[in-house]
Each structure stands twice: as structure tokens, then as C-alpha cells.
Amino acid sequence: MAVGLDSGKKIGGVVLGLEGITLSFGGVQALQDVSFDVREHEVRAIIGPNGAGKSSMLNVMNGFYQPQQGVIRFRGREHCWMRPHAAAAMGIARTFQNIALFKGMTVLDNIMVGRNLKMRCNFLLQALRLGPAMREEIEHRRAAEEIIDFLEIQHIRRTPVGRLPYGLQKRVELARALAMEPAVLLLDEPMAGMNLEEKQDMCRFVLEVNDHYGTTVVLIEHDMGVVMDISDRVVVLDYGRKISDGTPDEVRSDQAVIDAYLGVAH
Amino acid sequence: MMHLLYSIFVDPFVQMGAAPDLLVQTLWDGLVSGVLYALIALGFVLIFKASGVFNFAQGIMVVFAALTLVGLAEHGVPAYVALALTIVVMLVLAVGVERLILRPLVDQPEIILFMATFGLTYFLIGLGELIFGGDPKVMIAGQLGLPSGSYRITMAGGYVQLQKIDIAAAIIASLMVAGLGILFNRTRIGRALRAVADSHRAALSVGISLEQIWVIVWFAAGVVALATGIMWGARSDVSFALETIALKALPVLILGGFTSIPGAIVGGLLVSVRQKVGEFYWGSLVGGGIESWFAYVIALVFLLFRPQGLFGERIIERL
Numbered sequence: 001m002a003v004g005l006d007s008g009k010k011i012g013g014v015v016l017g018l019e020g021i022t023l024s025f026g027g028v029q030a031l032q033d034v035s036f037d038v039r040e041h042e043v044r045a046i047i048g049p050n051g052a053g054k055s056s057m058l059n060v061m062n063g064f065y066q067p068q069q070g071v072i073r074f075r076g077r078e079h080c081w082m083r084p085h086a087a088a089a090m091g092i093a094r095t096f097q098n099i100a101l102f103k104g105m106t107v108l109d110n111i112m113v114g115r116n117l118k119m120r121c122n123f124l125l126q127a128l129r130l131g132p133a134m135r136e137e138i139e140h141r142r143a144a145e146e147i148i149d150f151l152e153i154q155h156i157r158r159t160p161v162g163r164l165p166y167g168l169q170k171r172v173e174l175a176r177a178l179a180m181e182p183a184v185l186l187l188d189e190p191m192a193g194m195n196l197e198e199k200q201d202m203c204r205f206v207l208e209v210n211d212h213y214g215t216t217v218v219l220i221e222h223d224m225g226v227v228m229d230i231s232d233r234v235v236v237l238d239y240g241r242k243i244s245d246g247t248p249d250e251v252r253s254d255q256a257v258i259d260a261y262l263g264v265a266h
Numbered sequence: 267m268m269h270l271l272y273s274i275f276v277d278p279f280v281q282m283g284a285a286p287d288l289l290v291q292t293l294w295d296g297l298v299s300g301v302l303y304a305l306i307a308l309g310f311v312l313i314f315k316a317s318g319v320f321n322f323a324q325g326i327m328v329v330f331a332a333l334t335l336v337g338l339a340e341h342g343v344p345a346y347v348a349l350a351l352t353i354v355v356m357l358v359l360a361v362g363v364e365r366l367i368l369r370p371l372v373d374q375p376e377i378i379l380f381m382a383t384f385g386l387t388y389f390l391i392g393l394g395e396l397i398f399g400g401d402p403k404v405m406i407a408g409q410l411g412l413p414s415g416s417y418r419i420t421m422a423g424g425y426v427q428l429q430k431i432d433i434a435a436a437i438i439a440s441l442m443v444a445g446l447g448i449l450f451n452r453t454r455i456g457r458a459l460r461a462v463a464d465s466h467r468a469a470l471s472v473g474i475s476l477e478q479i480w481v482i483v484w485f486a487a488g489v490v491a492l493a494t495g496i497m498w499g500a501r502s503d504v505s506f507a508l509e510t511i512a513l514k515a516l517p518v519l520i521l522g523g524f525t526s527i528p529g530a531i532v533g534g535l536l537v538s539v540r541q542k543v544g545e546f547y548w549g550s551l552v553g554g555g556i557e558s559w560f561a562y563v564i565a566l567v568f569l570l571f572r573p574q575g576l577f578g579e580r581i582i583e584r585l
Contacts, residue, residue: 062471064467064470084470084471084473085470085473085474085475085476087473088470088471088472088473088474089473093471093472094471096467096468096471100465100467100468100471101464101465101468102460102461102464102465102468102469103464103465104460104463104464105460105461105464109457109460112457113457113458113461113469113472113474114472116454116457116458116461116472116473116474117472117473119454126452126453126454129452176468176472177471177472180472180473
């Protein structure tokens, strides 16, 4: 059953569901009984003040953190927790708040690493450069070039990533995540620390990825203007609890959200 | 004063010209022991590249592998079966290290992992002595089909002696390096390995299993250790004293760069040749015995002027 929330966009059924997620580190409660779902093809934002547990939530989704309680339901299968490389294999890609790239490698190599999981050829075939391995390599290289064109980073293809300015590094990180052809793309503050022009570019790319590839996007973002513009639905966290969930308009007018952001006494 | 300058800058070269056979012999000796240094350094580089850990236990892994091989042979296992079994033991060791040391310590600072490899060193020393005893053993080089004896080449009024075992060592080392080079540069395992070396978090997020990569590199380092143990054991004997050769690989690593496989090779050869030539022609100036510390002096100079080594990756930090 497809529900159209946005003009012409088809939002599908629930692809990723989180139920009663509770996560603590020693005595610190990072997440308490948080439940929400992500529908296919939507842009889902997680917002909240600093320390609300947004990044922890993303880390639970791709298995960097293992929650003490709760269930993660991904494409109909239930998991108590994910494991990072298994999550990646199931189609969850992500970027990081403070960028995690392979700095010594070129942009192209970074993107090719993103396609590692898709390569099927035996390493012996690859080592000997036999026919099937060569064909596979060429095919993946073509896919990588397509993403490079899509994100307009042709000019830095051969540059080691460590030398690039921050804004471009963020874009390369997105490219690497896209190279995995993910079902769900987790973006941790994709526009943090960018200037206005870079932010606009990044917004455009996120929307185009969502539109062009139909990728489901879950993103954390501090810039309210951005969040309200590009998301279909927003979940609001505060002190590790969910305090609101709905369309941008609903969330904006929710008294609990206004209180959390303005710092009214709890 | 004049005499000192003469004995530094003139006399050694006069000697080299007067007896070219001796020079060639010294260079050859340097190169062949360089191959062994290079093999040890290679073991370090593999693990350092993939996990950023300086594996202090590489030296004891050499001893442990050699002891296992010889110990099995002493119990009547045929040489080639013993070799295969020892490779299996190194695989078990790699899996054990990953499960019991690396996995629980994931995301810990590198110094913690470094200390853990100290622990591994003493564990392996204890285990090795428990199973095989502390007595030196003789490497089963002959049974493994390694040649003995030497070639004698006459030249310039003298002769140069080439041990066959050294030639075999050089060939085996070259094959191993070529194999590893192809594995790491051409295959997706190699790409994954370089990715893990760069960032654990990012590698995990693109679906690379750290566990798998660590087992692969520790196993590869174990096989390299076994080859080193066989070659080194064939020249002396197999005892725990071999463990300290790990420290001899340090200057090689500094010279070649911690992250470069070709660096380990070239570094090993350079360090060793300079040691031998330095000892032979200049050593008498300071009363001889410079072979044991000359390499560290070279390493120190490199640390001052080229800290990334000859082939290491320059670390570019944006501020």
C-alpha cells in the first residue's frame, strides 16, 4: 500500500522498524524505550538537542552499538542487535558526523571500497586477472564513475581524500555510501560545518539520491530549516526519549518539542 | 688527524679496490642476511598495515613456528606433513589471537593493543617451553629439501663463497613477497585490508568484517614467521634466543616505512648490507663490533630526516 505524503512521491511500507530500543553505557541512559519506523523511499529525520541520543540511535541501526533491550526489524526480519558488516551486507549504508574516510586512498578507491561487498569473484581469479574478474572490475568501475558524475566530483577523482577540503570530503563519504547501493542510507549530520552554498548542494544531492535511486534516507540534522524542507517525517528525541513524531508541520507545532528546544524545566 | 681522515675516507676504498673478491663476499653476506631481516619486517608490516598494531610477538612467532615444525618432526611426523601441520597451527594461532585478544580490545588505543602483544609474547614463550622444552633444536632443513653446501666462484685472484641455503632463502622470500604483493594490490581482500588499515569505523560501515581481515593478516604473518624460522634456524639452530631478532627488524621498519611491503624488503637489504660493509671496512676504527648497533644509528638518522621511511605513507594532517 503506497501512501503519497509528498507531491508525486511514492512512500512504501515500513522497511526499518525500531521497537522499545533501550541503550545505556554504564549508568548513563543514552536511549530509553524509543520506538519509531522508517518507510520505504521516505526521508526520515531524527532531531533533538545536543546529547539527545540521535547519533546513538543511528549507531544502533547499523550495529556499532548493541541495545540492551528492544527489537530492530529490517525488511521483515527481527534482530536484537545488528553487526556493522552484516548490516552493510543487508543494505544499510551510512556516513559519519566527523567523517570516516580512507584518507590515504584516492576518491575513486574510496568509492571502489564501497563496492567491495558486491564483488563476487574469487580472490584467486582476481590475483591472476582472469577474464571474469576483469569483467567484474570494469563493471564496478563503471558504477563508481556513474556515482562520481552524479555527485559532481569528477575533477577530484584521483586526489587522495586526505587533501580535500571538508565539504568535499563529506560529499565523497556520501559517494562511498551510495556505491553500496543501499536500501537505507543513514546520514549523521551531513551538513554540519558547511557554508550555505555547500549546504544547498548537499540538500540537493540528498533529495536527488532519494528521488533518482529511490533510496530511503534517515538523517540527523541540526539545521531546522534544512530538516523541515527535505524530510517527509521527523522524530524528535530529548534526553534519550522520543518526545514527538510526525510530519514537519506537526512536529513544529508540538508543545513538547518547543519546550525541549527552548529549555523549559522538565 | 690526517691519519683518522685517511682511515675513514681513503683506506677502506683502497682495500675494496685491492681485494674485490672480499668486497663481493661482504656484499653478498649482507644481502642474504638482509633477506632474513626483510622477512621478519614483512611480518610486522602485514599486521601493522591492517590493525595499526606493532606486533611485539612477531619474533616469538618465528620461534614458535620453527619449534612446532621441529618438534613435530622429532615425534616422527614426516617433514612435509609437519610443515603442513605447522601451517595449520599458525592458522589456529591467528584465529585465537583474533578471538581472545583483538576482538575484546577493539576500539582501544593502539598502546593497549601493543601491550597485549607483549602478553602474547610471554604466553607463547611459556607455551613453547612447556611443550617443546627449552633446549635448542636443529632445523630439519635437509628433510624439507633445502640444499646445503656452497658454490665457490673464483674471481680477481680470490674466491667468493655462496651458501646454497642462502640462495634458496632469497628465492623463497621473493616468491612470498610477490604472492603477498599480488594478493594485496589486485584483490578485493587487499583493498579491504588497506581500508581497514586506514579507518576501522569506515571499513565496518562498508561491510568489511574486521574479524576476517585480522585472521587473514595474522595468518599471513604466521606463515611468514614460519618461513623466517626455517631459514634462520637452518643457519644457526632453533632456540628462544631467536626471539630477539624481532628487535633487529626495528631499524629495517624505520628505514623502509611501517606500512610498505617493498619498504620492508629494501629496508632489510640496505640495513644489512650497510652493517656488514660498515663492520668490515670501518669497524676497526672504533674497535670493531659495530654490526650490532650500526643499524640503529641509521634508523636514528632516518627518524630525524625522513620519519615515514623510504616508502612509508606520508601522513597528511589537515589542521
